[in-house]
Amino acid sequence: MTSKTTGSTPPDNLTPQRQAMPRVNQVTAADITASLKAGFSDFLARPFMSGFFGLFYAVFGLLFVWSLVWLGKIWMIIPAIVGFPLVAPFAAAGLYEMSRRLEKAESFGWSEILTVMTNQSKREMGWMAFVTLFIFWVWVYQIRLLLAIILKDASFSDFDGFLNAVFFTPQGWTFLVIGTCVGALLSAVLFAVTVVAMPLLLDRETNFVSAMLTSIRVVTQNPVVMLSWAAIISVTMLLSLVPAFLGLIFTLPILGHTTWHLYRRAVSPAGG
Template sequence: MTSKTAGSTPPDHLTPQQAMPKVNTVTAADIAAALKAGVSDFLARPVMSGFLGLFYAVFGLLLVWSLIWFNMIWMIIPAVVGFPLVAPFAAAGLYEMSRRLQTGEQFGWSDILTVMADQRNREMGWMAFVTLFIFWVWMYQVRLWLAIILQDASFSDFDGFLNTVLYTPDGWTFLAIGTGVGAFLSAALFTVTVIAMPLLLDRETNFVSAMLTSIRVVAESPFVMLTWAAIISVTMVVSMVPAFLGLIVTLPILGHTTWHLYQRAVPPEEG
């Protein structure tokens, strides 16, 4: 492993559950090694991993279909762009698969598909709330900027919306502001969840400590971690182009990789 430990030892008055984990400096070599391990995990259980990717892809298709059904055509692009925001939560089963593969534990479909239910007495539910809340903020701010910037625009179908957004000055302003706000929200969500989600599955800790640990990891290696965030974003967007079908492969690989990156970013508990 190429990383090195950073941070001070927790104060003596903290219990093991309250003590903040140490964090490592993450390098490009760590990401490459985690990606290799992620691909290996996918190939070890391709059907189960692919099923979780398929479930996420079907959810995306249903989201788009529901917007069409409710005649909210103008929300399709924001929904699709914001859809990857909930990927960390959706990947919980993939983290559990990687954990069990690494420890040599046997597992079946029920062990993975019920992983979130098994966490009901722990803190994962709060992380789900944080994820969905940021997704809601993303969708709401899109509606806000539509009302402020494109208030005089009229579009009754998807083509009309695209023409307004892509070929008018107001549309360009809307895209610029929306992209900026979206980038900020995506970076914020990535920062607080990239390590927090697998950490909550792996250890007995609270969601605030998990988020703070995730923030510390990103702060310790900002360029490398934000590069990883960019890789995730580009991969997810490209994967959604063919009717979300690319997610069947890419989401599992990204999820497995995130687990191994977490293990390189946060050293094992002592003792």
């Protein structure tokens, strides 16, 4: 006697379909040049709206540094300034949306751009923000640990004393070398997992793990070009911090728009 088991096999249309990973392209130095030109063009198309994001980022940076002085956390000023660019990819989400809409010739206003993060809540942008802020927290914690180990007897009661301990003592030089290596490693990790992940999440339906894996594949398949782009971002951002963060008003928007166009060249369109 044979028995039938009903309902053991779901209908084909109810079987979960595995989402295909985006296809990664080879990019060259010419792609970076073309993306920079496109990014500058996007900035000129909406200079005030683009500049707003740079101004907001700069003001936030100044307030952050001022709060550290007010709280007496002098030792955190330099690590915070150096690590501040780490959160730029998250801050540039509105710029990616502007470039996306400009590319498609779609009209948009302040409301569409300023609410981009809340509108993308279902695309796990919040998880990418968590990853970014977590790595920034690890950076600050590591610096605090290194200060305690290497410069334990130094006085950080004022900014001049901190600068003297870091730049004019053998222990300070050791701290700078090790701190630079730690910072470079964390920056490389964050760059690899976010360089196209944020634009990808904004552009199509996918989860943040797939977005990060795609970003890592872009970097590993184009190491020289992407490391060159990382160097351009790092140098530009750090130089922009020198005149009281004001350079960020221009450089952050251009770099943000450029990142969108580089993403479009590095990752094939959905279904492409």
